[in-house]
Amino acid sequence: MTLKTLEWKNNSVVMIDQTKLPNELVFVEYSDYNDVARAIKTLVVRGAPAIGVSGAFGMALAALQSKATTNEELIEDLEKAKKVLFETRPTAVNLAWGLERIMEVARKGNDVSEIKDSIIQTAKKMADKDVETNMKIGKYGVELFDNNDTVMTHCNAGALATVAYGTALGVIRAIKESGKHVKVLATETRPVMQGSRLTAFELKHDGIDVSLIPDTAVGYAMAKDLVKKVIVGADRILRTGHGFNKIGTYQIALLAKEHGIPFYVAAPLSTFDMKSEPDDVIIEQREASEVTTIGDKKIAPDNIDVLNPAFDMTPPELVTGIITEAGVARPPYEESIQKLFGSSL
């Protein structure tokens, strides 16, 4: 059985506590949207599609928690919750997308009870849709890979970054399901170590051949011809094809280009931000303690200055293709991305 990262169950949200992985597989249950916001902030749940659906589930909890007697009061409560949930992570666009989808539904309802019900139904549908979308991404992605490819991936764009199945790792699962053999080289992904803690865990859980490398060994592995292709997820993709993803993605893309290795991005259309320019996107800067400590262990001197950006930007000229549920976009991206949106309407 593949992992179910988050789920709506008996009017509450159940999710895997990813901060406990790989040592313990623990599920947590929330019935207060403030707890969901805290879970997003502290990386109990992470990954752009997963926090998009978590945001929607958070809004569903906010609806249930609301004591409103009129539509206007309910909308007001929901706007408050939306703000709290939105401010947890500024870079991934799926969160804003998930919250906005719920607000649209809320604005259309006839009365408080109908609005609450349709919010819950919409959030649940978004979760189901996420899995369907990932399966479609996998279907398009599998065509780009050959039997016995060794594929490098960074961070975790897997089941644990989505509701289930995954985007980049969904493609890996689809390759395996197609009968081709695939070997994964997972980067640790400092500082939060989503590669060693999550990607290595979930691929091993599913019986997929995976090896771990330090982030410093990417160039070595490419120079030694140990990498045939790279596939990563994305937290935001602009209409120009500029991709925002976990810190370290940009340098892997540049190294791949220099070694003649195809570099693919796998992401649902909900990851696309068709309005912003590259400079508009806020790169979240996270706490120094993520770099200076691991658990209780201090690994750097006290009061050291730290630069800890959570994301970086990969320019389109480094990207071989973007795999979505509507097909694969290829350069020039401005055209091909626009076309994908046309075909999905």
Next chain:
Amino acid sequence: MTLKTLEWKNNSVVMIDQTKLPNELVFVEYSDYNDVARAIKTLVVRGAPAIGVSGAFGMALAALQSKATTNEELIEDLEKAKKVLFETRPTAVNLAWGLERIMEVARKGNDVSEIKDSIIQTAKKMADKDVETNMKIGKYGVELFDNNDTVMTHCNAGALATVAYGTALGVIRAIKESGKHVKVLATETRPVMQGSRLTAFELKHDGIDVSLIPDTAVGYAMAKDLVKKVIVGADRILRTGHGFNKIGTYQIALLAKEHGIPFYVAAPLSTFDMKSEPDDVIIEQREASEVTTIGDKKIAPDNIDVLNPAFDMTPPELVTGIITEAGVARPPYEESIQKLFGSSL
């Protein structure tokens, strides 16, 4: 006071236990060469020049430990010790160099007592020479840097990688001593974290402006124009200019090239291996546990496959200059390196 990494004191070797840094500054004392070998293997002492001198001190201990009554017996005991010490780390050339220097001295002595004495004197001189050499490297290096440069460094080529002062960080110290302001961006250097544990520690100890970044943020920092120059040490440099250094160096050099950032290597002439070809050099593969655990904390699933090379190779076309105690070599390296050796004779 700058740090003294290792020292000969009352017929024993005193060194900083670098595995305890940055949390505790602890000195350990050895009077058995086997303990020195273990210290090299387990990274109590590391850094190419430091393990070169440690090897020589180890040989001095072996001489003192020897019960030999004839020169031949003593040479035999020394050859045994040399083998044990040599097998600790295969990539850095300074260790072989330090051990061989001692053997040369041993072969020239007239009797057991004279040999023992001259070995100890030679090893002590090598330690003093190391500091002098680093000061000269600093003197040549400082010319290549401007006031207010932000300089990226990888791993620790500092006081802690040498007897004192450092090679790459010796240049940083020389820049500061020259009255120019310098800011250092230190990479963590996974998996052993010499950047966060050692470089950040020793620069802070000396009041030099230093910030820490994850290895994944190198490309980000360069793209954001936060890096003016890069300087690193080396564990082995070939006559062609190919450099072997801490894993991650190669990708930093390639990223620097792509961003138009000068990339310098600082190393003493004892780091040069004028005989080997690139493919001859053994890249040490270290234990998986360096990647899967930090202290007692497990950060990856059980029994995960790990690729953990300790070094990588940077080709000469990525290197702007190699700073030695005899001057700065520039491309084409085959010529300029040869010239440095000529001038130092």
